[in-house]
Amino acid sequence: MPLSSWMLNEIRNLDFYKxxxxxxxMNQAHQTKIINSPHYAALIKFVEAIxxxxxxxxxxxxxxxxxxxxxxxxSVGGKYAKLATxxxxxxxxxxxxxxxxxxxxxxxxxxxxWSAPVKNGKRGNVNDADVLNKFNHYGPNYLRG
Numbered sequence: 001m002p003l004s005s006w007m008l009n010e011i012r013n014l015d016f017y018k019x020x021x022x023x024x025x026m027n028q029a030h031q032t033k034i035i036n037s038p039h040y041a042a043l044i045k046f047v048e049a050i051x052x053x054x055x056x057x058x059x060x061x062x063x064x065x066x067x068x069x070x071x072x073x074x075s076v077g078g079k080y081a082k083l084a085t086x087x088x089x090x091x092x093x094x095x096x097x098x099x100x101x102x103x104x105x106x107x108x109x110x111x112x113x114w115s116a117p118v119k120n121g122k123r124g125n126v127n128d129a130d131v132l133n134k135f136n137h138y139g140p141n142y143l144r145g
Contacts, residue, residue, distance in 0.1 A: 030076035039107030042126035
């Protein structure tokens with residue numbers, strides 16, 4: 001589902017995600033590593049856009065039993081940062097699942113399990129113009145063909 005122009009305007013106006021790294025109290029070394037990533041600004045835009053895409057899906061589907069999940073940076077390892085979905089449970093965010101992995105050096109995004117990206121899991125780069133078309137509200141799309 002491509003993003004509409006109003007959603008893109010909303011992305012530019014969001015303040016909530018300006019500090020996506022420190023929301024879950026990562027240690028200082030991990031914060032520094034991800035913030036100093038050459039693709040950090042693009043990562044923030046990607047996360048903001050994905051969260052809007054999730055909200056749009058919940059709204060279109062008429063889901064009202066809970067608040068939509070949010071994607072945040074969960075942890076940073078030697079090469080990858082893990083992005084995970086979190087659910088707001090009465091003001092306390094609890095992790096639900098891995099959304100994708102982000103290569104800190106290159107900006108590449110990968111499908112993966114809880115502990116690591118999968119082989120042949122690359123789904124795009126945070127700087128790609130069409131990267132959002134390769135992801136849905138659950139995570140990276142499956143490869144076709």
